[in-house]
Amino acid sequence: MLDNLPFYLGLLMVILLLIMLANKIKVAYPVLLVLAGLMISFIPGVPVINIEPELIFFIFLPPLLYEAAWSVSWKEMWRWRRIITSFAFIVVFLSALSVALVANYVFPGFSLALGFLLGGIVSPPDAVSAGAILKFVKVPKTISSILEGESLLNDASSLIIFRFAMIAVATEQFIFYKAAMSFSWMIFGGVAIGLLIGWLFMKAHKYLPTDANVDIVLSLLTPYIIYLAAEKMHSSGVLAVVSGGLLLANNRHRFLTSKSRLQGINVWESFCFILNGLVFMLIGLDLPQITRGLEDVSIATAIGYGILITLVLMVSRILSSYGAVIITIIARNFITVADSKNPDLKSPFILGWTGMRGVVSLAAALSIPVYLNNGNGFPQRNLILFITFIVILLTLVIQGLTLPYFIRKIQFNTADDALSPDEDYNLLRQELAEYASNYLKTTYNNQVEDNISLQRLIEKWEQHSKKNDDESIGRELKVIYLDLLNQQRQWLLNKNKENQNLDEAIIKRQLHYLDVEEEKLRYL
Incomplete structure (x- = not known):
C-alpha cells in the first residue's frame, strides 16, 4: 500500500483538477473521471486496481446515501411519493425484467435467473451523475424532486432483485413464499432498524454532553453503524440508512446546535465530494482487470452485448416514464394525485433519459462470487462484469453528455411557477x-x-x-x-x-x- 502511496496522492490531484475542469466546461464530472480512469489504466506501470465490493458497499455507499437523505426535501418526497416509489421500485423491476428477457433470448448460456441477476445489477440509475448535470441546467422543481427521491430508494430495490437472483442461480430453484417473506423483511426490517438506530443516535446527540466536534464524529459513524446492523440482520442496509438519515435530518434542529449544523455541513460536503470523485475514477481504472477475465467470449462480442443491454435500459426507462404518466391520468379519476393538471409530455422524456449507471452497479457485479457452493465456477461471471462496465461507460458518456442539450432544447412550461x-x-x-x-x-x-x-x-x-x-x-x-x-x-x-x-x-x-x-x- 505504501509503495503505491505517490500514485494515490497523484490520483487525488488528478480528480480535483478534472472536477474543476468539468465545472469550467459545464460537463458532469463523473463522465470525465470515468474516461480519465480508463485512459490512465492503459499507461504502462500503473498499479493494478482491484475494487473490492465490500469497499463500495460499506465504505462508500452508506455515507453517500446518508448525505443524500440529509439534503433531500421530505415534503417534496411525500408530495411525489407515488411517482418516486414507481420509479424506484416498479421501473427498476421492469428494467431488470427487460434485461432478463433479452439476455435469456440473445446471450448463449444465459438462463432467466442469470438475466435477472444482470438486470438487478444494471437497473438502478446513478443519482450523483444526474445531480452533477442538473446543477448546470434549469429544470422544473418537479423533475429534480422526483430524481432526488428516486435516488434514495432505487439502489435498495435493485439490490433486492440482485440478491434473489443470486439465490436462484446458486440453488437453481426459487420458492415464492420464502422469497416473499424475505422480501418483506428486507424492506420493513430495514426501515425499522434504520428508524430505531437513528432514534438512538438522536437521543445521544440531545442528552449526552456533546460539542460540535463530537456531534460531527457521531454523524460520520451513524450511517456505517446503521448499514452494518441492518446487513447483519439480513435486511436492506440501504433502506435502513435512508430511513435513519431522513429521521435525523428532519429533526436536526431539535438535537443539534447551530455550530454543529454549520460545521457539519462543511465536513460532509467535503467528505462526500472526495468519495464521489474516487469512486468514478476507480470505475475507469478497473477496466483492464475486468477485460482480462473474459475468456470464452471475444471483446467485440462482449461489447456488442453491452451495447444491446444499454439500449434495452434506455428504451425501457423512457417507456416506463410515459407509462407512469398514463397511469397518473387514470389514477386521478379515483384518488388525489400531486399534479392534477394536464401532464407535460416533455418531463417524462427527461426523467427517462436520466438513466446513467454508476458505482452501485459495478459493486454489485464485483460481489458475484467466483465459485458456487458446490465448487463450480459461477456461470457467466466475467461476461456480466464486462457488460456492466460497458453499460456504465455508455450511459455516462451518451446520456450524460446529451442530457444538458435535451434540457436546453425542451422549453419547459414554467408559467405555473409564480416566483423564481x-x-x-x-x-x-x-x-x-x-x-x-x-x-x-x-x-x-x-x-x-x-x-x-x-x-x-x-x-x-x-x-x-x-x-x-x-x-x-x-x-x-x-x-x-x-x-x-x-x-x-x-x-x-x-x-x-x-x-x-x-x-x-x-x-x-x-x-x-x-x-x-x-x-x-x-x-x-
Whole structure:
C-alpha cells in the first residue's frame, strides 16, 4: 500500500483538477473521471486496481446515501411519493425484467435467473451523475424532486432483485413464499432498524454532553453503524440508512446546535465530494482487470452485448416514464394525485433519459462470487462484469453528455411557477423580518423604552422587512462589504505580526467572525 502511496496522492490531484475542469466546461464530472480512469489504466506501470465490493458497499455507499437523505426535501418526497416509489421500485423491476428477457433470448448460456441477476445489477440509475448535470441546467422543481427521491430508494430495490437472483442461480430453484417473506423483511426490517438506530443516535446527540466536534464524529459513524446492523440482520442496509438519515435530518434542529449544523455541513460536503470523485475514477481504472477475465467470449462480442443491454435500459426507462404518466391520468379519476393538471409530455422524456449507471452497479457485479457452493465456477461471471462496465461507460458518456442539450432544447412550461427561487427566498426573508420585529415589539414592549440595544435590534429587523426594489444596490453593497471584510482581515494579520504580546487566539477568533460574516453574504 505504501509503495503505491505517490500514485494515490497523484490520483487525488488528478480528480480535483478534472472536477474543476468539468465545472469550467459545464460537463458532469463523473463522465470525465470515468474516461480519465480508463485512459490512465492503459499507461504502462500503473498499479493494478482491484475494487473490492465490500469497499463500495460499506465504505462508500452508506455515507453517500446518508448525505443524500440529509439534503433531500421530505415534503417534496411525500408530495411525489407515488411517482418516486414507481420509479424506484416498479421501473427498476421492469428494467431488470427487460434485461432478463433479452439476455435469456440473445446471450448463449444465459438462463432467466442469470438475466435477472444482470438486470438487478444494471437497473438502478446513478443519482450523483444526474445531480452533477442538473446543477448546470434549469429544470422544473418537479423533475429534480422526483430524481432526488428516486435516488434514495432505487439502489435498495435493485439490490433486492440482485440478491434473489443470486439465490436462484446458486440453488437453481426459487420458492415464492420464502422469497416473499424475505422480501418483506428486507424492506420493513430495514426501515425499522434504520428508524430505531437513528432514534438512538438522536437521543445521544440531545442528552449526552456533546460539542460540535463530537456531534460531527457521531454523524460520520451513524450511517456505517446503521448499514452494518441492518446487513447483519439480513435486511436492506440501504433502506435502513435512508430511513435513519431522513429521521435525523428532519429533526436536526431539535438535537443539534447551530455550530454543529454549520460545521457539519462543511465536513460532509467535503467528505462526500472526495468519495464521489474516487469512486468514478476507480470505475475507469478497473477496466483492464475486468477485460482480462473474459475468456470464452471475444471483446467485440462482449461489447456488442453491452451495447444491446444499454439500449434495452434506455428504451425501457423512457417507456416506463410515459407509462407512469398514463397511469397518473387514470389514477386521478379515483384518488388525489400531486399534479392534477394536464401532464407535460416533455418531463417524462427527461426523467427517462436520466438513466446513467454508476458505482452501485459495478459493486454489485464485483460481489458475484467466483465459485458456487458446490465448487463450480459461477456461470457467466466475467461476461456480466464486462457488460456492466460497458453499460456504465455508455450511459455516462451518451446520456450524460446529451442530457444538458435535451434540457436546453425542451422549453419547459414554467408559467405555473409564480416566483423564481430567489424571489421566493427574498419574500420569505421579508415576512420573517416582519414577524421578528412585531414579536419584539409585542413581547418585550415594557423593555423597549429603557433598552437602547433592544431598540437597535428592532430597527435592524424593520430594515430587513423593507423590500429593496433595486437589486443592483444589493449587489453593490455586497461588493463593498466584501472589500471591507478583506481589509479588516489584512489589518488583523498585520496587527498580529506587529504586536508580539497580543494573544493570537484572540486574532483567530476575530478572523473566524469575519469568515462567518462573509458566509452570511451568500444569504443576503
